[in-house]
Amino acid sequence: MSAPRTTATTTTPVTEELLRGHLDVEHTGRGLLPHRLPARARRQIPDDQLAMAESQPSGVRLVFRTRATAITLHTVPTKRAYPGVPTPPDGVYDLLVDGRLAAQATAAGGNLRTVDLATGRVELRQGPPGAAEFTGLPGRDKAVEIWLPHTETTELIALDTDAPVTPEPETTRRRWLHHGSSISHGSNAAHPTGTWPAMVAAGAGVDLVNLGFGGGALLDPFTARAIRDTPADLISLKIGINLVNADAMRLRAFGPAVHGFLDTVREGHPTTPLLLVSPVFCPTHEETPGPLAPDFSTGTLRFRATGDPAETAAGRLTLEVIRAELARLAAARTEAGADPNLHYLDGRSLYGRADHDEHPLPDGLHPDPAGHRRIAEHFTHLAFGPAGAFAG
Template sequence: MGSRLGEGSGPGGEGGAERRAATGDEWVITPVGAGLLRGALEVERTALGVLPHRLPARARAQFPDQYLRMVEAQPSGVRLVFRTRATAVELDVLPTKIVYEGTSSTPQRLYDLLVDGRLAGQATATGGHVHTIDMPTRSVAIRPGAPGTVRFGGLPGGEKSVEIWLPHTEMTELIALRTDAPVEPAPDPGRRVWLHHGSSISHGANAESPTSIWPALAASRGGVELVNLGLGGNALLDPFTARAIRDTPADLISVKLGINLVNHDLMRLRGFSPAVHGFLDTIREGHPTTPLLVISPILCPIHEDTPGPTAPDLDAADLRFVALGDPADRATGRLTLNVIRDELARITALRAADDPNLHYLDGRSLYGEPDFAELPLPDQVHPDTAGHRRIGEHFAESVFGDGGPFAHR
């Protein structure tokens, strides 16, 4: 599939050509395209290479929000998968790194490399664009940068399956894949495809690496192929997201709804209920009998009985969030997490009378009061890596385990 090149050939990041000349390695360059990628709904050809997308072009044309444009192109759950005997792998990339206004450093996001399903290495990419986000306004300031190279060496010899999971919160333009042995696409593993939609928690906020986000952990334990439509700040019952789910092949579907609607103070109960019905109706147009799980929010004390909007706590030393709503406004239909849980339970019970493959899960069974006491939310909204692990374990046990809605029948 690739062409064999001598030392120093092909594009490279900082020190790439010098490193290849010093080692005397010969490299195989393999085009990066949809055949090597899993977890992306669409792959866009760019001037340098390809950019994975988690929403299709039709959906991207229907929202004006710059933040969502950034979020859907952050490749949470997207990975390169191939078979090879290579012991060294290089990936040239143009990352887009995210910085929040007021923080002092640019985070270095991890690439996870798995060999035959086991974590075998982690690396970061130098260079790249930097987007600085002002949280109160969601405005974005852009500083352009140059490509970099991610390198993994010392891989075991012999034929093996290699996965490179891309940083879940860093847009990643893929330029070139180099290996010291030929590469071929990995065969279809024959596993069920699980498509999951949710908020920034499902996207992987605060998890330290792409395979430590809770959907990736749950997928690994459940033995399924993940398509992650967790969209930070944008699980908002958007019709274009429902259509993307409708049109994407999947054996199992879950939608985790609620927290972003409160965060944005986007709608009242009167609008929420028919919007949920419409969202589920659209999914069912393409997946009439697919097991479909509706998940309510995990525990979030600041919003259990207090409406949004949510805002950064400007008095806190680190990024933390506070709820700005008035609990008394629940009487006028403003949404809180408890209001949303009650309504999602009611809606799914009503629909399940005619839809036996529709299921409901209270998000507090994934992360509830005992979990919060042991593993509090560092910023009051998002779990850390240990919290993601806890959610993934609980999901795998209750959903993929015996008797669960996604258990093998």
């Protein structure tokens, strides 16, 4: 009797040539950690929130060619927990075959990062590596993308496959670099290709670099320099809500900070189409300044604004104030053709009051998966349509 047939397994260490959508990598004791800000910028990060957000690989994916029907990605995920809040589900890995979602998986194990939203205290508990397993894939030669969980810092170790893996050549598609807040990062999206920037990139046929950072779109100069130094064919900047959340500045400082951010970006991209986007509709902060505070009174996490609306006269920022100022600044910068490639988009055209009535913000701040889809549909039409800043 002949021995049963076995399939050889190929182990491929994860190297940077397999990655897309990142700006930097860090070699750890267990693997490769993709970053969405370069080391120079990371050394200047002043708070743990942004350090966590930039290490969560929203929009980062492995890209390769293979005939494999079974793929296992070995990782060390770092998961989040919040005292008093139900534990979030494990992050999802999306596997695409020739650009179409073909399989999903999660990875058990990993580290646990517990954050007390009331005090800011952080505890990190180390854990073992995990594995995301995909089976039943077509046996033909194909392009494979594995989009990493947008909510979990992910150290990458190796791929186990039943056929060899080769890097996919660099794409010739236009490269779209987007910077924004937690909504751009993907808060409340169910899986990594379900964030609104990922859906826009798929629909518009562009190559995404997502610099959306939960709580971290604060006009930091190091972020502007990172955008300046990153090759891009299209750039969008969604600015405003985190400045209100954090009560980070007053109107007097806001205008010059926006100018400075745009000036820095223009140093590296003097003629690149640049779309300045104001905040989407959010009743929490439309007329009420920050700071933002977590609210557990209903038994689930929601957010509330704690500022006094009367203080807008003294320069406190609200979403209404920020939209008016961004529109004014954009008009001033484009006067007499000074920057013909700068465009402004009111965020309420992406998600306005009517969209909120249909798809309300579950926690008072972030859209649900249907809300992400709505924002993606509107952005694709308004930015990439025939009359959009990114047309053609």
